[in-house]
Amino acid sequence: MILCDIGNSYYHFYKDGVSSKMDLNSTPKIKQKSDVDRTIYYISVNKEAEKHLLKDNKCVNLEQFVSIESYYDKNDLGIDRKVACYNQENGVIVDAGSAITVDIMHKKEHLGGFIMPGIEAMINNIQSISSALDKNINMAVKLNQYPSNTIDAISFGIFKPIVLSIKNVSQKKNIVFTGGDGKFLSKFFENSIHNERLLFLNMMKIIKDNNLEG
């Protein structure tokens, strides 16, 4: 079994305990000769990249096997968020990648969620507004004191709003962080864990729960 999570920026692969990522512009080559008969179980939020994966590969889209109780409009909840929330009892799930999705679970029900631009997108955004704001970012900016220079002011202006809005919906709930910036963001929260492989672990659960690997 090989797993693939196709996001907005990368193919994320998981094979034999090793995870890797590949640019979406590349042709996804994950199989060795010895892998020729192995099925790739995947989820995708990118139709074009999905086509590239399907070419020459034996693939199963896991989307059809994922269901989740949700107040969200049907078809509006991305498959990546459904998988991240799969089987979660209570708490907040934050997937911090190209975008940052924040989803709230209560008694295995998805109560709703929201979406912010990812950290890299936010950095590019503020830097592009004017040459005066085209500065490096201080990843260690203190969020408990007023900034006193431009670098801290724009760094604070990126991180503080993200942190506050996650705190606001999580209150004392536990938070699970995943995605490329999940580890960085998790440091701002006491009641959090970071699980880099949350989507892969949940994809494996889905495969098991549906007896897909016989």
Next chain:
Amino acid sequence: MILCDIGNSYYHFYKDGVSSKMDLNSTPKIKQKSDVDRTIYYISVNKEAEKHLLKDNKCVNLEQFVSIESYYDKNDLGIDRKVACYNQENGVIVDAGSAITVDIMHKKEHLGGFIMPGIEAMINNIQSISSALDKNINMAVKLNQYPSNTIDAISFGIFKPIVLSIKNVSQKKNIVFTGGDGKFLSKFFENSIHNERLLFLNMMKIIKDNNLEG
């Protein structure tokens, strides 16, 4: 007397009680024949646009006359923020334009501040991340309930972080909103006023305090 505030996106003019704005790409023509001897008092955060204004116009840069007690690094506090904070006793000053600047005043001292991308920049940013997020924005999204569809999720993800971060630094202080999105943002705050012409009013104070008009 004619006033001009050169921002990152527009020339903002004020003449005879009327304010107007012009694209930075245009050649600023504010004077009628009868205005030929009138001085333009201006501030600018844009060197290139400033050059265009100075051509053929009798101008005085007000920057030299503005001083403010601040913990901020010298030269790092933009002239627009200095003018917005000029003479403010206590409270938070939010200028919501291309960028959103948030500055905290206490006993006429500037304690610091931060900078976020403006609302238009945030909207363009989230829409550009993926086709699934390239949706209209719900300007009336409710910020006190979990979003349950993509349009509300991205709208909430833009407005809620901005509102929370301003609330976090303002606590019970009064907030003065200005800038193109100042009126919209002020609606989320009970302890706020909206003053579209804050910069022009403060520029007039600076002119008066320095006896520039004789």
